[in-house]
Amino acid sequence: MIDVDAIRTSLPSFASGALLTFELTAAALVIGMAFALPLAVLRGARSRWVVGPVWLFTYVVRGTPLLVQLFLVYYGLGQFESVRESWAWPWLRSAAFCAVATFAVNTCAYTTEILHGAMQAVPAGEVEAARAMGMTRWVVLRRVVLPSALRRFLPAYGNEAMFMLQATSLASTVTLMDLTGAAREMNSRFYLPFEAFVTAALIYLVITLALVGLFHLAERRWLMPWQARP
Amino acid sequence: MLHGYGASLLTGAGLSLGVALASLVLAVLLGTLGAVARLSRSRVLRGAARVYTTVVRGVPDLVMMLLVFYGGQALVNALADRFGWAAPDVDPFIAGTLTIGFIFGAYMTEIFRGAFLAVPNGQREAALAYGMTPAQALVRVVGPQMLRHALAPLSNCWLVMLKSTAIVSLIGLSDLMQRAATAAGSTREPFLYYAFAGLLYLAFTSVSELVFLGLRRRLAVGVRQVAR
Amino acid sequence: MQRRHLAAFLLLLAAATAAPFAAAQAPAWKKVRIAVEGAYPPFSEIGPDGKIKGFDIDIANALCADMKAECVLVQQEFDGMIPGLQARKFDAVIASMSITEERKRSVAFSDKYYSTPARLVAKKGVTLAATSAGLKGKRIGVQRSTIHDRFATDTFKDSEIVRYTGQDQVFLDLASGRIDVALEDEVAAEVGFLKQPAGKDFAYFGPEFNDPKYFGTGAGVAMRKADVELQAKFNQAIKDIRANGTYQKIARQYFDFDVYGAAVK
Numbered sequence: 001m002i003d004v005d006a007i008r009t010s011l012p013s014f015a016s017g018a019l020l021t022f023e024l025t026a027a028a029l030v031i032g033m034a035f036a037l038p039l040a041v042l043r044g045a046r047s048r049w050v051v052g053p054v055w056l057f058t059y060v061v062r063g064t065p066l067l068v069q070l071f072l073v074y075y076g077l078g079q080f081e082s083v084r085e086s087w088a089w090p091w092l093r094s095a096a097f098c099a100v101a102t103f104a105v106n107t108c109a110y111t112t113e114i115l116h117g118a119m120q121a122v123p124a125g126e127v128e129a130a131r132a133m134g135m136t137r138w139v140v141l142r143r144v145v146l147p148s149a150l151r152r153f154l155p156a157y158g159n160e161a162m163f164m165l166q167a168t169s170l171a172s173t174v175t176l177m178d179l180t181g182a183a184r185e186m187n188s189r190f191y192l193p194f195e196a197f198v199t200a201a202l203i204y205l206v207i208t209l210a211l212v213g214l215f216h217l218a219e220r221r222w223l224m225p226w227q228a229r230p
Numbered sequence: 231m232l233h234g235y236g237a238s239l240l241t242g243a244g245l246s247l248g249v250a251l252a253s254l255v256l257a258v259l260l261g262t263l264g265a266v267a268r269l270s271r272s273r274v275l276r277g278a279a280r281v282y283t284t285v286v287r288g289v290p291d292l293v294m295m296l297l298v299f300y301g302g303q304a305l306v307n308a309l310a311d312r313f314g315w316a317a318p319d320v321d322p323f324i325a326g327t328l329t330i331g332f333i334f335g336a337y338m339t340e341i342f343r344g345a346f347l348a349v350p351n352g353q354r355e356a357a358l359a360y361g362m363t364p365a366q367a368l369v370r371v372v373g374p375q376m377l378r379h380a381l382a383p384l385s386n387c388w389l390v391m392l393k394s395t396a397i398v399s400l401i402g403l404s405d406l407m408q409r410a411a412t413a414a415g416s417t418r419e420p421f422l423y424y425a426f427a428g429l430l431y432l433a434f435t436s437v438s439e440l441v442f443l444g445l446r447r448r449l450a451v452g453v454r455q456v457a458r
Numbered sequence: 459m460q461r462r463h464l465a466a467f468l469l470l471l472a473a474a475t476a477a478p479f480a481a482a483q484a485p486a487w488k489k490v491r492i493a494v495e496g497a498y499p500p501f502s503e504i505g506p507d508g509k510i511k512g513f514d515i516d517i518a519n520a521l522c523a524d525m526k527a528e529c530v531l532v533q534q535e536f537d538g539m540i541p542g543l544q545a546r547k548f549d550a551v552i553a554s555m556s557i558t559e560e561r562k563r564s565v566a567f568s569d570k571y572y573s574t575p576a577r578l579v580a581k582k583g584v585t586l587a588a589t590s591a592g593l594k595g596k597r598i599g600v601q602r603s604t605i606h607d608r609f610a611t612d613t614f615k616d617s618e619i620v621r622y623t624g625q626d627q628v629f630l631d632l633a634s635g636r637i638d639v640a641l642e643d644e645v646a647a648e649v650g651f652l653k654q655p656a657g658k659d660f661a662y663f664g665p666e667f668n669d670p671k672y673f674g675t676g677a678g679v680a681m682r683k684a685d686v687e688l689q690a691k692f693n694q695a696i697k698d699i700r701a702n703g704t705y706q707k708i709a710r711q712y713f714d715f716d717v718y719g720a721a722v723k
Binding site for chain 2: 068204
C-alpha cells in the first residue's frame, strides 16, 4: 500500500532537507532575537520619533504575509540592475541568504512586539522602587525590567519559535532544498503525494516536539519562582 | 502603472478574502467542537483534541496544504469509488479552505477553551438556578461573555489566517499572490507586483484591526475597565 | 452567540460545501476537464485580463470542437499535473508535456501534437561546453518535473541543478545571474526570454537535445491509462485538425516554422 522503497530512496534528501530546515530556523531565530532586544527597548522609549519608526517596522512586517516578503526580497530585489551591481549582490544572490534574512526580519518584528508587551507588563511597583533607590533608567532596564520581561515572555516566544520552524517551509518556494523541498521533489519524481508529505510532516512533528521539550526545560529553569507551589 | 494587471490583482484579492472568510467559518466550527472536546469529561475526547492541536502546531501550513490538495483528492476518489458516489472535485479553493480552516480550528480550540474558562463559574450556576437548561445557559449567559474574552486572541487569529491565504497561491489558486506572480513573470517586474500585493494585504489587516477595535469597544459596554 | 448568527454561520458553511460537487463523468465524454499551465509562452500564458491563451490553449479548444465535447480548462502548475491527473482532478493534460517512456509508466499519451528540441541558454560570450565536464560546478536552472529536469539531473552530474516551479522563474533568475545556465524548450526560450528585453544579453549554446529517452517523441495529450476511449477520441481529433487545416491555421499564428516537427526520431 505505502511505497516504502520510494521513501527509502528519498531518505537522504529528507535528511539533508531536515538539516537545512534546522539551520534556517536557528539562524533566523538567533539573528531575529539579537535585533529584537534593542528594538523592543526603543519601542518603549518616551520619544515619539524613536517609537514611530520601530512601530512602523513591526506594523508593516506583521501586516504582510511572509510569502510576499520572501518573493519581494528574492525576486523583487534581483530585478534591479543597481542592486545587482552593488556590494550587496554576492549576498542577495544566494537563496539561503535571502531566506534567512527575510525570516530573521519577520521573526524580529514579532519578537519585538512580544518583548515590548512583556516589558510593559513588568509591575510598575518594581520599576518605581528601583528608581526610588537611585538607579538610572539604563540600570533599571538592565537589572529589573529585562530579566523580568525575558522570563515572562518565554512561553510566548516558544510559540513564535515554533511558528518560525513551520514558516521555514516557505524556503522551498525559492529553490532551497529544505525538508518541504525534499518532499515536493519526491512527489514530482514518484507521483506519491501521501508518502512524500506525510514523511515530511512526521519529521517536522518530531523536530517541533524536540523544540517544545527544549522550551519546557527553559521555562522550568527560569520561571521556577512563578510556578504555583503545592 | 500596473501595466493593465490592476483589475486582475484586485479580483485575486477578492478571492483571497473569500478563502479567508470561508476558512473562518470552518475554523470557528472546528474550534467550538475542539473546545467542547477539550473541556469534556471523556479522556478519549480530551486526548483526541490534544492530538489535533499538536499535529496542527507541528506541521507547516504548506506541507499540510500540499497533502490535502494532492493526497486529499486521491482519498476522496477512493471513498467515492467504494460507495459509488460522484467524486467531488477538490479544487484549490476547497483544498486551501479545508487546510486553513483545519489548522486554525486547532488555534480556535485553545482560544474558545481559554475564553470559556475565563467566565466565572458563578454565572453558569446562577443561570441554572434560574431554571435555564444547560443549553440555554450556554447560549444566553456564558456564550456572550465568552465572546468578549475571546475577542483579542480571535482578532489575532483572523489576522494570521488572512496572511496565511497567501500560500494557497502555491497550489495554483488564482488569488492575489498567484496573479502577482503571473504579472511578475510576464513583465519581469516582480518588485512592483509583490509590493502592490503587500500593500493590499496591509490594507486588509489594517481594516480588520479597526473593525476589531470597534467590536471590542462595543462588547465592553457595561464592563468596568481599569483606569489606564 | 445569538441564534440568528449561528444560523447564518451554518448556512454559509452549507453553501460553501455544497457548491463544488461535480457530476461523475458520463462515459460519452461530453465534458472534458483539461489541465493547462498558463506560464509557458507562447504555448500558454495569462494576459493582463486574467484570461489564459496560447498555442496549447488553441489546440485544446480545436480538439474539443472536433470531438464535439465541452472543454473546461483548469489551471495547474506543471509539477502537479500528473499527480492531479491520477487523482482525477482533470481528464487530460495539454501543457506541452513530452511523451517519454518514464511518463508512460504512469499515464497514457495521445499522438504528438508538436515537437521541438531543447536548448541550453547562457550569457552571450560565455564559452561553455555542453558536457558534464564543461558545466562542472555551474548552476543549471530547470523547471521541476520536466524532461529538462530529468535530463539535467542525470547528465550534468557535477553541476548544481536548481529547480523552479515555473519556467518564468527560471528566466528571472537567469537574468539576475543567480543561475549560470538554463535548459528548456527552444521555442519557449526564444519567445519567453531571448526575444524579450531581459534576454538581450543571452543566447543558445550547445546542440539541440532530442534524445528520445529523455526528450521523448514530441508533446502529447496526457490521460489516465484507463480512459482508452478518450485516448482514441483525442487521436482522431488530432488527425482531423491536421487534415482539415485547423492545426496549420493555429500554428501559423504563433510560429513561422513547422512546429509539428516532421523529423521525429
